[in-house]
Amino acid sequence: MYLRAAPLIQRGCAPSLYLSTLSPMRLSRPLAPTIGWRRVWREYRALARDPLYLIALVAAALFVLAAILYPLIATLGQAASSEGARVLGDVLRRPVYHRIILNTLVMGLLVAGVGTGVGFLLAFVQVRVAAPAWLKRFIHLTALVPVVSPPFAVAVATIVLFGRSGLITYGVFGARTDIYGLPGLTIVMTLSFFTVAYLSLSGLLRGLDPAMDEAATNLGASRWHQFRTVTLPMLLPGLGSSFLLLFVEAVADLGNPLVLGGNFTVLATRLYLAIVGEYDLTSGSVLSVVLLIPSVLLYFLQWRLATRASVVTITGKPTGRVLLITDKRAVIPLVGAATAIALFIVLIYGTLLVGAFVMSLGVNNTFTLKNFEFVLLGYGAEAMIDTSFMSAIATPLAGVLGMVIAFLVVRGRFLGRSALDLGTMLGIAVPGTIFGIGYLLAFNNPTTLGGVTLIPKLTGGAAVLGGALAIVMVYVIRSTPAGLRAGVAALQQIDPAIEEASVSLGADQALTFRKVTLPLIRPAFFSGLIYAFARSMTTVSAILFLTTPETRIMTQQILNETEAGRFGNAFAYVVVLIAIVLVVIGLLSLLIGLSTGAEREAVQTP
Amino acid sequence: MKSLKILIAPFVVPALLMLAACAPAPAPTAAPVAQPTAAPAAAEPTAAPKPEKLTVLCTPQEDWCQAMTKAFEEQTGIKTSYVRLSSGESLAKLRATKDNPEFSVWWGGPADGFVAAAAEDLLEPYVSPNAADIPAAQKDPNGIWTGVYVGALGFCSNKDVLAQLGVEKPNSWDDLLDPKLKGQVAIAHPASSGTAYTAVWTQVTRLGGIDQAFEYLKQLHQNVLQYTKSGSAPGQMAGRGEVAVAVIFSHDCVKFADEGMTALEVSFPEEGTGYEIGGVALIKNAPEPEAAKMWIDWVLTAQAQEIGPTVKSYQLPTNPNAKVSERSVKLSEVKLVDYNFDEAGKNRKAITQRFEDEITVAPQ
Numbered sequence: 001m002y003l004r005a006a007p008l009i010q011r012g013c014a015p016s017l018y019l020s021t022l023s024p025m026r027l028s029r030p031l032a033p034t035i036g037w038r039r040v041w042r043e044y045r046a047l048a049r050d051p052l053y054l055i056a057l058v059a060a061a062l063f064v065l066a067a068i069l070y071p072l073i074a075t076l077g078q079a080a081s082s083e084g085a086r087v088l089g090d091v092l093r094r095p096v097y098h099r100i101i102l103n104t105l106v107m108g109l110l111v112a113g114v115g116t117g118v119g120f121l122l123a124f125v126q127v128r129v130a131a132p133a134w135l136k137r138f139i140h141l142t143a144l145v146p147v148v149s150p151p152f153a154v155a156v157a158t159i160v161l162f163g164r165s166g167l168i169t170y171g172v173f174g175a176r177t178d179i180y181g182l183p184g185l186t187i188v189m190t191l192s193f194f195t196v197a198y199l200s201l202s203g204l205l206r207g208l209d210p211a212m213d214e215a216a217t218n219l220g221a222s223r224w225h226q227f228r229t230v231t232l233p234m235l236l237p238g239l240g241s242s243f244l245l246l247f248v249e250a251v252a253d254l255g256n257p258l259v260l261g262g263n264f265t266v267l268a269t270r271l272y273l274a275i276v277g278e279y280d281l282t283s284g285s286v287l288s289v290v291l292l293i294p295s296v297l298l299y300f301l302q303w304r305l306a307t308r309a310s311v312v313t314i315t316g317k318p319t320g321r322v323l324l325i326t327d328k329r330a331v332i333p334l335v336g337a338a339t340a341i342a343l344f345i346v347l348i349y350g351t352l353l354v355g356a357f358v359m360s361l362g363v364n365n366t367f368t369l370k371n372f373e374f375v376l377l378g379y380g381a382e383a384m385i386d387t388s389f390m391s392a393i394a395t396p397l398a399g400v401l402g403m404v405i406a407f408l409v410v411r412g413r414f415l416g417r418s419a420l421d422l423g424t425m426l427g428i429a430v431p432g433t434i435f436g437i438g439y440l441l442a443f444n445n446p447t448t449l450g451g452v453t454l455i456p457k458l459t460g461g462a463a464v465l466g467g468a469l470a471i472v473m474v475y476v477i478r479s480t481p482a483g484l485r486a487g488v489a490a491l492q493q494i495d496p497a498i499e500e501a502s503v504s505l506g507a508d509q510a511l512t513f514r515k516v517t518l519p520l521i522r523p524a525f526f527s528g529l530i531y532a533f534a535r536s537m538t539t540v541s542a543i544l545f546l547t548t549p550e551t552r553i554m555t556q557q558i559l560n561e562t563e564a565g566r567f568g569n570a571f572a573y574v575v576v577l578i579a580i581v582l583v584v585i586g587l588l589s590l591l592i593g594l595s596t597g598a599e600r601e602a603v604q605t606p
Numbered sequence: 607m608k609s610l611k612i613l614i615a616p617f618v619v620p621a622l623l624m625l626a627a628c629a630p631a632p633a634p635t636a637a638p639v640a641q642p643t644a645a646p647a648a649a650e651p652t653a654a655p656k657p658e659k660l661t662v663l664c665t666p667q668e669d670w671c672q673a674m675t676k677a678f679e680e681q682t683g684i685k686t687s688y689v690r691l692s693s694g695e696s697l698a699k700l701r702a703t704k705d706n707p708e709f710s711v712w713w714g715g716p717a718d719g720f721v722a723a724a725a726e727d728l729l730e731p732y733v734s735p736n737a738a739d740i741p742a743a744q745k746d747p748n749g750i751w752t753g754v755y756v757g758a759l760g761f762c763s764n765k766d767v768l769a770q771l772g773v774e775k776p777n778s779w780d781d782l783l784d785p786k787l788k789g790q791v792a793i794a795h796p797a798s799s800g801t802a803y804t805a806v807w808t809q810v811t812r813l814g815g816i817d818q819a820f821e822y823l824k825q826l827h828q829n830v831l832q833y834t835k836s837g838s839a840p841g842q843m844a845g846r847g848e849v850a851v852a853v854i855f856s857h858d859c860v861k862f863a864d865e866g867m868t869a870l871e872v873s874f875p876e877e878g879t880g881y882e883i884g885g886v887a888l889i890k891n892a893p894e895p896e897a898a899k900m901w902i903d904w905v906l907t908a909q910a911q912e913i914g915p916t917v918k919s920y921q922l923p924t925n926p927n928a929k930v931s932e933r934s935v936k937l938s939e940v941k942l943v944d945y946n947f948d949e950a951g952k953n954r955k956a957i958t959q960r961f962e963d964e965i966t967v968a969p970q
Contacts, residue, residue, distance in 0.1 A: 061617045096967045165767075165847030176770075178789065180831055262832045265967055276835070277797030277958065279698035363846055364866035378672060379687075419617075440702075460703050549661045549689045549708050560690070563835050564668065565842020 043414045050509045053412070056404045063401060063480075064423035066455065067473050070447075071438025072430065075292075078285035078441055087286040101290065104251050104266040107182060111189040111250035112243045118190055118341060119197025119242060120235075125338040127205040129331055130324040135339065142342040143198050145349055146191060148581040150538045150555045152255030153574045155188040156562050157351040159260065160361050167351075167362050180262030188256050191345065193249045197242035200306070204238040210322045223325060237305045244302030248295045252431030254541040255555075259562055267291045268541070271433055275545055281441060288434040299429035300422075355571035371572035380573065383552035388580055390468060390551070391536035394475030398532040401476065402483020403525050407517070409484075410491040411499075424484050427477035432542030435477065439470050440545055459546055466550025471543050475536040482535070483528025490524035491517075530588055534581050657897035661708060662688040663696050665715030665800065666884065667838065667861070670919040674713070677913055678904055684897050692836050693719040693800025694958065700728045700889065710892035711901045713754065716800040716882035718807065720751035721951020723887070732888040732899060736906035744883050744924045751885035754905050755914065755921035758881040758935050758942065759804055760856030762841045764869045767850040776851055779812070779875045783825050790850035791829040792840035795966070797958040800882065801837025805853050806957060807950040808880030811943040816957065823965050833966060838862075845870050855882065856935050857920040864918045864933070872935075878943040884921060 048054040078084055091097040122143055126136055146154070162169045162179050169177045179187070208231065216226040254268045261269055271287040274280045325331060355361035359368050374380055401424075409421045443458035457463045458470040494517070502512040518525070540555040547553050554577050561570040660678075664671035668690050675686040689708075691699055693715040700707065700723055712720070712729075723729050733749035744753030761776045768775060773786050782791055794802035809819035831849050834840055840852030841859050845867030852859070856872045863870040886905050892898050904910050911923035915931035922934050 065617055096963060099967060159846075159848070163846070163848050170847070180789075258835070263830065263966065263970065273795065273797055273835075273962070276695045276698055277795070277962075278694075278955075279702040359866050360846070364868075366866075444702075457706075460706060460708060549687060560668075560836075563839055565839045565846070566668075567842075 040415050047412065047414050052509045052513070053408075056408060057412075060401065060405045060408060060420055060424075063476075064420060067477050068423055068426050071435060071442040072292075072426065074442035075285045075288050075434060075438040078282060079289045081282065083282045084286050087283050088289075091286060091290060100265050100267055100270055103182075103264055104268075104291075107185055107189075107264075107266060108247040108251040110182070110186045111193065112247035114186055115190045115194040115246040115250075116197045116201075116239055116242045119194045119199075120201050120239065121334070122194075122198045122338050122341065123202035123205055125334050126202050128322065128325055129334050130326045131331070131335045135335070139338050139342045142345045143195055145345060146193070146195050148534050148538070148585075149349070149352075149574060149578050150255065150540060150558055151192045151253060152188075152259050152540070152559065152562065153352060154191045154348055155184075155256045155259040156567055156570055156574075157348045157355070158184065158188050160355060160567065161347070161351055165362065171362070180260060181264040184260045184262075185256055185264065188260060189250050189253060191348065192253070192256065193246050196245055196249070200242055200245075201235070201238055204235060208234055213323065217323070223327065223330070241302040241306035244298045244305070248299050248302075248429070248431070251291065252295060252433065252541065254433055254544070255559055258559070268431070268433055271437075272544070275437065281437065284437045285441070288431075288437050291431055292434055295431050296426070296429050299425075303425070352571050352574050355567060356575045358568065360568055361571070368568075371568040372576075374569050375572045375576055379552065380554075380557065380569075380576075383554045383557045384576060384580070386468075386552050387537060387554040387577075388584075390472050390553075391475060391533055392584075394472045394479065394536050395529055395533045397472075398476045398479035398536075399483050399525055399529040402480045402528045402532075403487045403518075403521060405480070406484050406487025406491055406521075406524075407513070410488055411496065421484070421488075425481050428481040432474075432478065432539065433544070435474055435542045436545035439474065443470055460548055463548070467546060467548035468551050470546050471551055471553070474542045474546065475532075475539065478539055478542060479528075479532035479535045482531045483525070486524040486528050486531075487521055490521040494520050526588060530585050533584050533588075537577060537581050657684055657894055657900070659685040659687075660710055660894050660897035660901060662686060662901065663699070663709040663712040663889070664688040664690045665693055665696055665713070665719075666690075666921075667858070667917075667919055669917045670914055671714075673913050673917045674905070674910070677910070678901060681904070682897075682900060684900070686897075686901075692794075692798045693803065694796070694798040695835075697723055697728075697954075701726060704728060705891070707889050707891055707893065709889055710894040710898035711886065712889055713886045713901070713905060714884045716804050716950075717746075717751055717753065717885045717947040718803060718950035718954060719800050720746075720885040720887050721948055722954040724750045725952055728890055730888045730890045730892065730895075732902060734899070734902045734906055736903050739908075739927065740906060740924050741926070751887040752902065752906060753883040753924040754886045754911065755884040755924060756881060756937070757855040757857045757884065757921045758874070758937065758940050759801070759808060759853065759879045760859060760935075760940075761873045761875070762844050762852040762854050762856070762859035762862070763871055763873065764844045764847055764850055765871055766869045767844075767847050771850055773850065775871065775873050777873055777876055779809070779822070779877055781875075782829060782851060782853070784829075787829045787850060789829065789831045789970075791826065791853070792831050792843045792849040792851075793826075793833060793853040794837045794840060795833040795835060796961050798835045799837035801855055801858075802833070802853075803950070803954060803958065804855075804880045804882050804945075806961065807945065807953075808878075808943055810950075810953075810957075811880070811945060812877055816953070816960075820960065820964060823961070824968060827965050827968055828970055841870070842867075855921075860920050860933050860935075861918045874940045876941065878941045880945050881937075881942050883924070883947065 047057065079088065122139060125131065126140060158179065159166070161167050162177060162184075164170065164176045164178065166177065169175050212230050212234070213226055216230045217223075221229070251266070252268060254272055257264070257266050257269045258272065267287055267290060271284055271291070274283040274287065325334075351361070356371055357367055357369070358364070359366045359370070375384070405420060405424050409417045439459055443455065443463075444460060446453045446457045447455040458473070459467055463470070498520075499512050499516055502516045503509070507515065538555060540559060543553055544556055544559070547556050554573060558570050558573045558577070561567075561573060662671070662675060664675070671688045671690050675688050678684070679686045696712060696715060697719055700709075700712070712723075720729065729750055731749040734752060737745055737749070737752045740753055744756065746752070761782075763775055765775070767790070771786050771790065773784060774781070776782055793805060796803040796806045806819060806823065809822050810816050813819050813822060831843075834843070838854055838858040840849070841854045841862050843849045844852040845862045847869070856874070859870055859872045886902050888895065888898050888902060906925060908923070908925045908928035911925050911928040914921055914923070915933065918933075920931050920934040922930060922937065
């Protein structure tokens with residue numbers, strides 16, 4: 001392969017591109033040209049006959065390499081340095097770290113367990129239990145709220161409501177409860193993250209073939225027996241995948257432990273303090289790796305499980321109607337519990353809303369607009385504009401990239417497309433803080449090779465565009481995976497014969513993609529866009545180390561206000577942020593006019 | 607071997623194809639090799655062009671930062687923005703951006719932080735003409751930092767919570783060790799907060815050594831609910847009744863009480879308390895040195911030092927001509943320890959690391 005490339009370089013053909021694409025792969029030994037490689041070469045040559053394919057492939061490969069793999073490799077490299085080895089030795093040896101790791105695991109497992117439970121309960125009530133339609137819709141909509149709010153907003157409201165002087169715990173019951181630490185974290189993280197479990201499990205439940213249940217009932221099984229021996233086993237992979245996904249989210253979360261952790265230290269907070277308190281990138285990298293390995297392994301394990309789970313759902317089209325559970329003994333506790341959870345969410349977000357309009361909720365309940373004045377007129381306005389603007393740039397990029405990679409992965413016939421898929425998914429499988437560190441390590445100085453600047457300095461205030469580029473890149477890598485999955489799912493439903501027909505009628509690939517494929521995957525594309533915008537606006541951990549004086553990010557300002565104890569300002573920020581996200585979702589839906597992914601999601605509720 | 611191929615093929619082969627096609631491929635990511643915008647006005651010594659903008663690293667309360675930058679902008683026409691970071695964070699940030707600083711001037715936060723920064727060669731000495739007004743004890747003789755305000759550490763208690771716990775208002779550092787206060791004390795983390803570091807160094811001074819100080823901190827840890835990132839945050843926790851006592855600068859406690867947290871009251875330890883001299887300093891390789899010097903000159907004036915009280919920041923001014931708010935602490939009525947900013951600054955790194963390793967993770 002090198003042999004082939006060498007004469008090309010001598011001919012002066014864009015060596016920078018060649019080197020940039022290859023360099024991080026140096027880890028692998030030089031490969032001798034073998035038969036296998038010749039085949040790969042032929043496959044790609046065939047592919048490249050279509051320039052559109054080639055451009056798509058190059059763009060996708062560059063994206064994965066530069067924006068995702070390079071920062072991760074830089075982090076691993078720093079952790080593998082001799083200084084890193086010393087810190088790693090510390091981490092492995094000292095009981096202090098064992099405790100932190102244990103804390104992280106216990107918290108992850110608890111949140112994953114409770115969150116999956118809550119998600120399942122809501123999904124089950126939604127799909128399988130007889131309840132008034134308006135109630136189900138209410139439960140469904142409240143379950144979606146956490147998606148559009150920054151993840152630690154719940155923690156702040158929880159302190160006000162259930163803290164030691166909480167409006168409810170102390171105000172109503174006179175109890176000085178202690179929510180700092182593990183118990184509080186479990187509650188707020190469950191509420192912040194359960195939506196993922198809820199959405200995927202309700203999808204699975206809907207896809208289950210009711211014929212199985214009917215068969216079980218006909219054979220004389222009771223509803224409970226049938227649930228236990230028929231429904232549940234079929235859902236196990238789905239439950240498992242939700243569990244793992246929530247585990248990964250929980251151990252990666254930074255905002256909640258910072259606000260509500262008390263002295264319950266977890267890896268994410270320790271890592272954060274190493275960077276903001278000491279700017280100790282080496283310790284940061286080592287802790288990153290400790291956090292990274294289980295997260296990534298578990299993430300891909302859950303992916304496998306989820307894929308298995310979806311196989312189950314595709315096997316049979318529903319042949320009958322689902323028999324909703326009507327037995328009062330089951331309905332009342334199930335619907336009651338689900339309603340209670342929904343009301344709890346309403347209470348939390350209601351508190352945020354009220355808190356934004358008073359001086360200091362619970363201490364001084366005088367009505368004021370001061371908080372909004374601070375957010376909308378002062379420096380908050382800058383943050384609002386910066387964040388929305390960068391999110392607005394990242395959104396279409398992530399949307400298009402997601403679709404392009406999905407197209408390559410599903411329709412492409414070349415060796416290694418799953419690597420492209422995997423590489424893109426790393427963007428979400430890797431905890432956000434680690435990308436923060438990775439970007440600092442990789443892009444704080446210009447990346448040069450042989451005196452040629454490949455990538456200019458991207459992070460820090462003195463960087464290109466005041467560091468905004470790095471933040472947009474992080475937004476894109478965090479949001480592309482969702483678009484990719486939506487795109488893959490959509491494309492797999494479309495028979496390639498439709499596209500082939502278009503080509504044989506004389507259209508080229510570009511036209512076919514635009515006129516045939518794109519309209520078919522449009523809902524997936526727009527749900528990807530909506531997700532990307534919401535995700536970008538609410539991202540915290542990945543951008544905390546990347547903000548500069550030129551780029552103010554709302555979530556970071558909220559965290560600052562929260563940390564400094566100015567809850568009123570924090571609440572006002574959260575309210576404004578949620579409003580922006582909702583307005584943009586509304587506008588997107590309007591623009592598209594017809595059915596967007598999000599609407600479909602909402603309409604699906606029975 | 608095969609799996610390796612699968613992994614790297616999509617990244618390597620397309621590049622080769624591009625080469626094979628020998629298209630004059632404009633590599634998308636490498637494209638805009640933006641020349642680092644060669645700092646235009648800053649680097650030119652000729653004819654002192656009027657500076658246009660200034661970025662301040664600001665450590666005190668957010669609203670004070672806002673009021674100061676706004677006033678400076680109105681008076682000079684220089685577009686002034688700030689980022690608020692706690693002392694330790696500021697230090698870390700300056701260290702991180704050493705070669706290419708984002709800020710030109712650092713205003714506020716205990717002088718120990720400035721000493722620590724100077725020890726790492728992050729600051730540029732500047733003796734402002736206005737520094738002549740500032741008492742000698744409140745500035746560095748070489749102009750590394752100049753004092754802009756003074757504040758004393760105190761206990762900020764919530765009297766309702768104290769009454770409920772049946773505990774008297776604390777008047778001694780040892781009062782904080784009362785087992786009845788378990789989980790009822792809040793203080794910031796000295797790695798990120800200058801306030802908390804002042805508290806730690808106060809123990810060193812008071813007890814006569816670092817080891818003795820850590821002995822005390824270990825006992826105090828039994829009662830601490832949370833080590834917050836920002837120094838004044840514990841005062842808010844006390845104000846909301848989440849804890850009974852916060853160890854913060856007394857002026858922050860007065861501020862919160864004035865802002866509606868009426869249950870708060872200040873007290874001082876009779877053994878003596880630590881104090882801060884808030885500093886201002888020019889950052890090394892500052893992108894806007896001229897504007898930064900103007901800022902330093904300005905914040906030392908009596909007029910600039912009277913802005914604090916308008917946003918309920920009652921630190922004492924260092925300029926003797928500035929009016930002192932009656933809400934400010936009267937230093938003559940508080941016993942102060944003999945605080946050595948130089949020693950404190952030089953030991954900062956070692957102490958914060960030891961704190962992280964020995965205290966925060968100790969069982970409670």
